[in-house]
Amino acid sequence: MTNSKINWFPGHMTKALKEMKSILPNIDVILYVLDSRAPISSINPSLNKLAQGKKILYVFNKLDMADEGKVKTIAEKFKTNESDYLCINSTMSGTSNLIKNKILVLVKEKIEKYKQKGIKITVRAMVVGIPNSGKSTLINNLCGKAKTITGNKPGVTKGMQWLNIGNNIEICDTPGTLYPNLNDQKVAKKLAFIGSIKDNIIDQIDLANDLISILINQYKNEFEKRYNGAKTLEEIATKRGYVIAGGEKDIERTAVAVIDDFRKCRIGRITLD
Ligand SMILES: Nc1nc2c(ncn2[C@@H]2O[C@H](COP(=O)(O)OP(=O)(O)O)[C@@H](O)[C@H]2O)c(=O)[nH]1
């Protein structure tokens, strides 16, 4: 790995987690949106501590861009008594019912318990995840023609709205943004590859070099096919004819192009854990 270090303002994370902590008592299920191209890196360990005892539905999102076999192998490990998973493309219609069904199964015991007392409960869910994981897309998909519910009901925090998505489920209209733990630079790099961390704080050449070494290691065939056997930024620049005036290779442009190829799935459907 190269030396350029990715930093983050820890203040963001502290504030987000504090907000989450105040809302969590009112939530039955957390919809934890992960980017299937780097699902393990999309997890914030601090939330897991806060979320102890809550039901969690891990949503492996952007499956259409990821290595499906690898994602499913990883996802299986997230199925416990307290949690389940779904691998989806949340831009597609039809995923809404899959999610609702999973939510109802996770909260089945609570629903049954109240049913025996003659009470029909409303299940409350909240969408959380790191920036760009697809939280807003998922909320839009779940809402359809949802009705907004506000008011002085217990459990309704000021300024927060609940949306009735049917099947006696309400979801919080604003997602909980989680900031990734960038103390681990390997995690930070993977999130930078998929575009979850703003490019302007990262050296693009370093980033592309790191991406290339991971891809050659894990997705050799796909990489060689895309770049016709070229293995370095220099070689790719030559193959592509990326030169600046004077005939010098344009490595910066090549780096940006490789990162863009990765993000647009032109190298293939890739998952980096
Ligand atoms: N291909 C694909 N793109 C998605 C998916 N979910 C979200 N996106 C795209 O990812 C980008 C970020 O999504 P957004 O919902 O704004 O993420 P948020 O920051 O977590 O709210 C947008 O361009 C979405 O269209 C998915 O399942 N597949």
Ligand SMILES: [Mg+2]
């Ligand atoms: Mg959003």
